[in-house]
Amino acid sequence: xxxxxxxxxxxxxxxxxxxxxxxxxxxxxxxxxxxxxxxxxxxxxxxxxxxxxxxxxxxxxxxxxxxxxxxxxxxxxxxxxxxxxxxxxxxxxxxxxxxxxxxxxxxxxxxxxxxxxxxxxxxxxxxxxxxxxxxxxxxxxxxxxxxxxxxxxxxxxxxxxxxxxxxxxxxxxxxxxxxxxxxxxxxxxxxxxxxxxxxxxxxxxxxxxxxxxxxxxxxxxxxxxxxxxxxxxxxxxxxxxxxxxxxxxxxxxxxxxxxxxxxxxxxxxxxxxxxxxxxxxxxxxxxxxxxxxxxxxxxxxxxxxxxxxxxxxxxxxxxxxxxxxxxxxxxxxxxxxxxxxxxxxxxxxxxxxxxxxxxxxxxxxxxxxxxxxxxxxxxxxxxxxxxxxxxxxxxxxxxxxxxxxxxxxxxxxxxxxxxxxxxxxxxxxxxxxxxxxxxxxxxxxxxxxxxxxxxxxxxxxxxxxxxxxx
Numbered sequence: 001x002x003x004x005x006x007x008x009x010x011x012x013x014x015x016x017x018x019x020x021x022x023x024x025x026x027x028x029x030x031x032x033x034x035x036x037x038x039x040x041x042x043x044x045x046x047x048x049x050x051x052x053x054x055x056x057x058x059x060x061x062x063x064x065x066x067x068x069x070x071x072x073x074x075x076x077x078x079x080x081x082x083x084x085x086x087x088x089x090x091x092x093x094x095x096x097x098x099x100x101x102x103x104x105x106x107x108x109x110x111x112x113x114x115x116x117x118x119x120x121x122x123x124x125x126x127x128x129x130x131x132x133x134x135x136x137x138x139x140x141x142x143x144x145x146x147x148x149x150x151x152x153x154x155x156x157x158x159x160x161x162x163x164x165x166x167x168x169x170x171x172x173x174x175x176x177x178x179x180x181x182x183x184x185x186x187x188x189x190x191x192x193x194x195x196x197x198x199x200x201x202x203x204x205x206x207x208x209x210x211x212x213x214x215x216x217x218x219x220x221x222x223x224x225x226x227x228x229x230x231x232x233x234x235x236x237x238x239x240x241x242x243x244x245x246x247x248x249x250x251x252x253x254x255x256x257x258x259x260x261x262x263x264x265x266x267x268x269x270x271x272x273x274x275x276x277x278x279x280x281x282x283x284x285x286x287x288x289x290x291x292x293x294x295x296x297x298x299x300x301x302x303x304x305x306x307x308x309x310x311x312x313x314x315x316x317x318x319x320x321x322x323x324x325x326x327x328x329x330x331x332x333x334x335x336x337x338x339x340x341x342x343x344x345x346x347x348x349x350x351x352x353x354x355x356x357x358x359x360x361x362x363x364x365x366x367x368x369x370x371x372x373x374x375x376x377x378x379x380x381x382x383x384x385x386x387x388x389x390x391x392x393x394x395x396x397x398x399x400x401x402x403x404x405x406x407x408x409x410x411x412x413x414x415x416x417x418x419x420x421x422x423x424x425x426x427x428x429x430x431x432x433x434x435x436x437x438x439x440x441x442x443x444x445x446x447x448x449x450x451x452x453x454x455x456x457x458x459x460x461x462x463x464x465x466x467x468x469x470x
Contacts, residue, residue, distance in 0.1 A: 254266055
C-alpha cells in the first residue's frame with residue numbers, strides 16, 4: 001500500500017467504523033434507559049404501528065374495566081335502596097294482616113295502622129326520589145321509560161323495557177265507573193227520627209233533624225272506613241266508591257223505610273259494583289283495570305296511563321280521545337368495552353309508591369299508593385297489592401343482580417384476561433430485552449474503545465513519511 005499524505009484512508013475507515021459503533025452504543029444506552037427497544041418510527045416502522053394500536057387497546061381496556069366497576073357501584077346503590085324499600089313493604093304487609101284481623105281491631109286501631117302505612121308509603125316514595133349516584137337519580141323513573149301526556153286528564157304512570165320511544169294516542173272507548181247508588185227517594189225535609197245506615201259493613205248514625213246536606217256530610221265523615229263518598233245528584237243522596245272498576249263495591253241499607261223525611265235508601269240492601277275502563281293505546285286495544293289503561297301490544301307495550309275523573313260526573317272517568325303520550329327510553333347505558341358501541345344498558349322503572357303494583361288484578365286499588373286497611377275488605381285487597389309490589393320489587397332486584405353478575409362483572413373479568421394478553425403482546429414488540437441489550441451494550445462499548453484506539457493509531461501512520469524525507 002502506498003504511503004500518502006493527502007488522504008489517510010486508514011484513518012477514514014477507522015473513523016467510519018467508530019461512528020457506527022458509537023451510534024450502536026447510543027441506541028443501546030437509549031433502550032436501556034427507556035426500557036423500550038422501539039422509541040421512534042426508525043427503530044421499527046411496522047412494529048411501531050402495531051404497538052401503538054395495542055397501546056390504544058390497552059388504554060381502552062383499562063378505562064372499560066374502570067367503567068364496569070363504576071357500573072357495579074351504580075347497580076349496588078340502586079339495589080341497596082330497593083332492599084330498604086322491600087323491608088318497608090314487609091312491615092306494611094304485617095300492618096295490613098293485623099288490620100285484616102277485624103274480630104279484634106276497632107276503628108281507632110285500624111286508623112293507627114293506616115297512619116303508619118301512609119308514613120311508610122311516603123318513605124318509599126322519598127327513597128325513590130332521593131336515591132342517586134352523584135347527580136343521577138336512579139329509582140324515580142328517570143333511569144327507565146319516561147313519558148309525558150298532552151292532555152291534563154291523562155297521567156303517564158310507567159313504561160317497561162318493551163316500550164319503544166314514540167308518541168301514542170290515548171282513546172277511551174268505555175269510561176271507567178265507580179260503584180254508585182242513589183237513594184230511591186229524595187230527602188226533601190229534615191230527618192223525622194234517628195236513623196242508622198249500614199254502608200259497606202260500617203254503621204253510621206244519622207241524628208234526628210239532619211237535612212240532606214247534613215246527611216251527606218255525616219256519611220263523608222266515615223269515608224276512610226267505608227271507602228265511599230256521598231253527594232247529591234238529581235235531588236237524591238248518592239253514594240259512590242273512591243275507586244273505579246269491577247273490584248269497587250258498595251252495599252247500603254237503612255233501618256228506616258225510604259221516605260222524604262229519611263235518607264231515602266230504605267231497609268232493603270242495595271249493592272253495586274263499578275266498571276273497568278276500556279280503550280286503545282296507539283290504536284290497539286289496551287288492558288283496563290279501574291281507570292288505568294295498560295298497553296299490551298305494539299310499540300307502546302308496557303305503557304301505563306291513568307285517566308282522570310270526568311269533570312261532568314265524578315262517578316265516571318273521562319271518555320273519548322284523550323290526546324297523546326310521548327315516551328322516551330332513558331335506560332342507564334354503560335360503556336363496557338374498549339371500542340365504539342361496546343355498551344350494555346338496563347332500565348330501572350320507578351319504584352315510587354304510586355308506580356308499584358299498577359293494575360293489580362283482584363284488588364280495588366290500582367297502585368300501592370292507594371291501599372287502605374280501615375276495613376276488612378280493604379285490608380284483604382291491600383294484601384293483594386302489597387304482595388304484587390313485593391314481587392315487582394324482587395323482580396327488579398333480580399334483574400339488577402343478573403345485570404351486575406352476568407354482564408358487568410363477567411365482562412370485567414374477561415377484559416382483565418384480555419388486558420393481560422394484550423400487554424404481553426405489546427411488551428414483546430416494544431419492551432427492551434435487558435439481557436440481550438446489555439450484551440449488545442457491552443459489545444458496542446468495547447468496539448467504541450477499540451475504534452478510538454485504532455483511529456488514534458491510524459492518524460499516526462503518516463508520521464512514517466517524515467522518516468523517509470529525512
